[in-house]
Amino acid sequence: MVILKNVSEAKFKHILQPIADVCITKEQQELVDFESFFTHTICHECCHGIGPHTITLPNGQKSTVRLELQELHSALEEAKADIVGLWALRFLISQDLLPKSLLKSMYVSFLAGCFRSVRFGIHEAHGKGQALQFNWLYDKGAFILHPDEKFSVDFSKVEGAVESLSREILTIQAKGDKEAANVLLQKYSKMTQPLKLSLQKLEDIQVPVDIAPIFPIANKILE
């Protein structure tokens, strides 16, 4: 837990914060905070453990989601953990199990996080899953691109969009429907204009794609 938090803090400080400065509108910039970023990371990992895994096919046969979705499984599973994680945060707040102060900041931190993960490349599961989510939410009007080329969250639309994508992915997984997974990924998991625009800006100011943790104590033990 200590390592996870320290690594997350470094990612936030050196990557997410600079991304927010460039890609998020001034009014919403202060809503990008470490608490939301880190709580969502935890929720993402928890959500891998819930949702459909063992399923029953229409012909009555037992199978698993991984077996049915094959090469499409990883991208869809990463997108599920992210978007259902966001849905779960909203649920936990509504049950008074998490502070209400997270409500707006988790969506804006998530938006900034989209640009971070897409930079791993959309041929990799996390990047592919993230492009799907960004483009879905943008399509539904939950994310808005302004004339100054910065983005903001429309809080009146984001909840519904998060829920509809969660439902879409979980239904595909529950059915083990590879055809539907393919249609969804083909339509949304691509490098669209708003994504390209942000990635170009991040290239220009040279925000790092990732950090490389150094563990001095572990090295000492190995010596």
Ligand SMILES: [Zn+2]
């Ligand atoms: Zn994951």
